[in-house]
Amino acid sequence: MENSNSQPLDAGFEYIIDVEDVTVRFNKSTEKINDLKEYFVKLVKHQLMFQEFLALQNVSLHIKKGEAWAIIGTNGSGKSTLLKVISKILKPYKGSVTVRGTVASLIELGAGIDPKLTARENIYLNGCILGYDKKFIDSKFDEIVEFSELEDFLDSPVQNFSSGMKSRLGFSVATIVQPDILIVDEVLSVGDVLFRKKCMNKMNEMLSMGTTLLFVSHNMQQVRAMCNKAIWLNHGKVLKIGDAEGICDEYETNIEAIKAEERKKRAQAEKALNDQAESIRKKREQMNAANKQ
Amino acid sequence: MSSILQKFKPKEGSFWETFKYKDLLYQLVSRDIKLKYRRSFLGYVWSVLNPLLIMMIMAVVFSFLFQRNLALFPIYLLAGRTMFEFVNNSVGKALGAITDNATLLKKTYVPKYMFPLSKVTSTMVDFVFSLGALVIVMVVFSFTQGKVLFSFWNLGIIIPIIQAYIFALGLGFFLAQLHVFFRDIRYIYNAFVTMWLYCSAIFYDIGMFYEKADRQIAEGSLPYAKYLAFVVENLNPLYIYIKQFRYFVWVPGIDNVPYWAAVNQWDFILGTIYALVMFAIGTYFFKRSQDKFILYI
Numbered sequence: 035m036e037n038s039n040s041q042p043l044d045a046g047f048e049y050i051i052d053v054e055d056v057t058v059r060f061n062k063s064t065e066k067i068n069d070l071k072e073y074f075v076k077l078v079k080h081q082l083m084f085q086e087f088l089a090l091q092n093v094s095l096h097i098k099k100g101e102a103w104a105i106i107g108t109n110g111s112g113k114s115t116l117l118k119v120i121s122k123i124l125k126p127y128k129g130s131v132t133v134r135g136t137v138a139s140l141i142e143l144g145a146g147i148d149p150k151l152t153a154r155e156n157i158y159l160n161g162c163i164l165g166y167d168k169k170f171i172d173s174k175f176d177e178i179v180e181f182s183e184l185e186d187f188l189d190s191p192v193q194n195f196s197s198g199m200k201s202r203l204g205f206s207v208a209t210i211v212q213p214d215i216l217i218v219d220e221v222l223s224v225g226d227v228l229f230r231k232k233c234m235n236k237m238n239e240m241l242s243m244g245t246t247l248l249f250v251s252h253n254m255q256q257v258r259a260m261c262n263k264a265i266w267l268n269h270g271k272v273l274k275i276g277d278a279e280g281i282c283d284e285y286e287t288n289i290e291a292i293k294a295e296e297r298k299k300r301a302q303a304e305k306a307l308n309d310q311a312e313s314i315r316k317k318r319e320q321m322n323a324a325n326k327q
Numbered sequence: 328m329s330s331i332l333q334k335f336k337p338k339e340g341s342f343w344e345t346f347k348y349k350d351l352l353y354q355l356v357s358r359d360i361k362l363k364y365r366r367s368f369l370g371y372v373w374s375v376l377n378p379l380l381i382m383m384i385m386a387v388v389f390s391f392l393f394q395r396n397l398a399l400f401p402i403y404l405l406a407g408r409t410m411f412e413f414v415n416n417s418v419g420k421a422l423g424a425i426t427d428n429a430t431l432l433k434k435t436y437v438p439k440y441m442f443p444l445s446k447v448t449s450t451m452v453d454f455v456f457s458l459g460a461l462v463i464v465m466v467v468f469s470f471t472q473g474k475v476l477f478s479f480w481n482l483g484i485i486i487p488i489i490q491a492y493i494f495a496l497g498l499g500f501f502l503a504q505l506h507v508f509f510r511d512i513r514y515i516y517n518a519f520v521t522m523w524l525y526c527s528a529i530f531y532d533i534g535m536f537y538e539k540a541d542r543q544i545a546e547g548s549l550p551y552a553k554y555l556a557f558v559v560e561n562l563n564p565l566y567i568y569i570k571q572f573r574y575f576v577w578v579p580g581i582d583n584v585p586y587w588a589a590v591n592q593w594d595f596i597l598g599t600i601y602a603l604v605m606f607a608i609g610t611y612f613f614k615r616s617q618d619k620f621i622l623y624i
Contacts, residue, residue: 069510070511073509121435121436122436123435124621145434145435146434146435151361158354159354162348162350162354163351163431163435163437165348165351168350
């Protein structure tokens with residue numbers, strides 16, 4: 035869990051996460067150049083263009099210790115990119131990110147799970163990928179197994195597990211520490227209701243212990259229940275930032291408006307289609323009548 | 328020791344960061360080894376049996392082909408081949424290590440060095456297992472020769488093994504980062520390996536070159552075989568490691584040591600320099616391009 039460059043949690047700093055004017059750039063080029071021949075052909079033809087696509091543009095975000103932030107926005111608005119920048123998976127193209135404290139990121143549960151290994155082996159592998167050492171996992175092993183409810187399947191390969199079982203395993207390993215910052219990205223949409231409830235309880239427990247939360251969800255009810263602050267992203271830019279209540283309301287009315295717009299468009303299209311069908315039917319009737327005569 | 332390790336704060340993105348993840352290295356290496364032989368009937372025995380079988384075939388074929396009557400030829404052959412396979416396999420696996428772990432690298436932060444490092448290390452563990460084949464052959468020849476072929480000298484193999492390990496790491500890092508951007512590196516590497524095999528004096532000996540050069544000089548023609556020998560002996564790091572390896576397992580058992588098999592300090596220095604330079608090149612390029620990996624995998 036220890037990250038080498040994250041500075042120790044210090045009372046002297048007001049913010050636990052500083053995202054300063056961050057821009058993330060991707061190459062949107064339609065075809066990836068993956069081999070040398072293509073590379074040289076394109077080089078000669080001067081087609082080595084870099085079609086840039088900015089997944090995040092000048093995003094700034096300052097988070098205090100103990101706050102619970104929601105990141106909301108439609109698909110493709112840059113929510114996951116922001117989380118990846120904060121958890122050091124992506125380097126920003128411009129700007130800087132400073133994280134003071136340990137991070138546990140639940141971006142995708144069980145990203146490090148090897149399907150050919152058994153659950154027991156995977157607990158150790160996944161734990162080490164998250165940066166724990168073996169001694170620590172040894173001491174928490176029983177706790178992990180108990181939380182994941184996989185006692186009976188410890189020595190069977192994970193490829194035989196259901197997706198719910200896999201995410202239970204991933205969640206149990208990832209939340210075994212008390213991190214300073216917990217990053218959650220729509221991972222709770224899997225698993226049965228009981229386990230989801232258990233996860234929610236675990237997260238609430240962490241929050242009450244002073245963990246800072248970063249939460250991505252499309253479920254405004256969940257956001258209202260868990261978060262006190264929110265940032266609304268749209269096409270990689272910050273649209274609104276502030277208290278969760280107000281932003282959730284606004285987001286919902288906005289989404290409603292978009293949905294209403296869509297409904298209207300759909301109704302129009304349907305009407306046009308019906309009209310067309312009607313006219314065809316009329317024509318055919320006329321032809322039939324003409325044939326009879 | 329542990330307090331030193333705790334104070335040790337490597338910069339993010341540097342190779343030394345992997346020391347913080349030594350438990351992960353252990354897990355990745357043990358995964359590779361466990362999965363390699365899981366569900367196979369003979370399991371780890373294959374690590375020994377496989378080189379043994381290939382050695383037998385090669386020994387028969389090449390004794391007919393060359394008729395060199397090299398003393399203890401099977402040991403000579405097996406020593407060379409084991410070393411070659413170690414470097415070749417570890418680099419070949421390290422090459423795809425980044426692209427094979429794409430999903431993981433997209434979802435979590437792990438030092439990217441870990442993946443080529445774990446592949447080279449697990450291949451080295453496998454290589455140590457395969458030394459069992461060498462031990463078996465040496466036991467057999469101890470009986471047929473009527474003298475014990477084992478001695479303290481044999482422990483010297485640790486020197487070329489370390490050199491080869493560092494060299495393979497460097498080459499592995501370099502090719503792994505290149506493979507992210509150009510997937511054809513794998514095919515180029517495969518062709519290169521074939522050439523490398525013939526340049527490493529696995530099933531022939533470098534003495535053949537010198538003898539040919541002598542004949543060429545006697546005939547008054549250009550002694551190009553001498554230049555070939557120079558290239559293999561000085562510009563091919565892998566041959567330097569194989570030569571040292573043989574010096575510690577094959578040479579102690581034979582009576583008349585050929586002049587080309589004797590190792591001097593020059594071989595040791597050159598081999599170490601090649602290993603360190605390759606390591607420096609590999610980590611330099613890996614470090615420079617590692618932030619861009621995620622955009623291409």
